[in-house]
Amino acid sequence: MDSIKTKKISKDEKKLLKKMYWRSFTLYSAVTPAKQGASGFSYAMQPFLDKFYTDQESKRQAMVRQMSYFNTNLAVYPFILGVVASMEKENSEKKDFNSESISAIKTSLMGPLAGIGDSVFWGVLRTIAAGIAVSLALAGNILAPLIFLLLFNIPVQILRWQSGKMGYILGASYISELYENGLINILTKAASIVGLAMVGAMTSQMVKLDITWNMLLKGKKVLETQKMLDQIFVGLIPLIITLISFYLLKKKNISINYLIFGIIIIGIFLSLFGIA
Known part of the structure; x- marks a missing residue:
């Protein structure tokens, strides 16, 4: 001091x-x-x-x-x-x-x-x-x-x-x-x-994607996809999304704007089909 x-x-x-x-x-x-x-x-x-x-x-x-x-x-x-x-x-x-x-x-x-x-x-x-x-x-x-x-x-x-x-x-x-x-x-x-x-x-806190699609058998839920993924690795899907985005940015020189719009479109698609 x-x-x-x-x-x-x-x-x-x-x-x-x-x-x-x-x-x-x-x-x-x-x-x-x-x-x-x-x-x-x-x-x-x-x-x-x-x-x-x-x-x-x-x-x-x-x-x-x-x-x-x-x-x-x-x-x-x-x-x-x-x-x-x-x-x-x-x-x-x-x-x-x-x-x-x-x-x-x-x-x-x-x-x-x-x-x-x-x-x-x-x-x-x-x-x-x-x-x-x-x-x-x-x-x-x-x-x-x-x-x-x-x-x-x-x-x-x-x-x-x-x-x-x-x-x-x-x-x-x-x-x-x-x-x-x-x-x-x-x-x-x-x-x-x-x-x-x-x-x-920051990635684990800010990147979120929960799978809502579950396996049903005769109208009964037999497999909760998100719980199964969490048992394997908590935050596995957000981590994969982050790593793919990083790869596209650094290795393929994809514009950040294309990535943002692409993620938005994929998110809408997953939501419409009840996947996430």
Whole structure:
């Protein structure tokens, strides 16, 4: 923590952090099923990329990195921006920097921080603020809605600004040290594992398909297909759908739009025939 306090940020970096803070409000302004808030993340990072990269090809690669899937809680999101910005700076200054570590760290952070942010801010702070505001509203206080907004948003915005700055300082202080000690590859591997585990957990929660077709004999149900599949492997069909979609995206270069429409059409077909 002492290094965080003593680390000095230049005037140019402070300007970049301010731009990042204001741009961070646009995270979910252009959400897509495949990328979620990737375009908002890229927009918030752009001032740093313009500053750090003079070579156009390196900048292009950095911009592509920022357009990977991203989804997390808005209150803690600037911390990830700060860490990624500091790593992009290191990457622009060191030719042997492992750029894959940037995406790995970004992916591994968004899941755990989303859980913390949702629990603390949506689950606790919002409930407390709403409880106070409702009590005031029942007492006839016309300022109750304003008080709710202030009680909820002031702590969130303070955290957003401070966490963005802290993430930038932490990255600049420790990522370089890890790299010099040869630990960055270990960190990248660990972050990749956490990121894959997080994506796997999201897949099991977000991809749903239950088979409703059952085998009947003389009007009586003799086999419940979904229960049988669950006994073999819970979530088997969603996993197969996910793996096939991944294969078509990565190996066959099928457009995400074609995949979305294809899944919708298949879903309608399965529903009409009572299969799922």
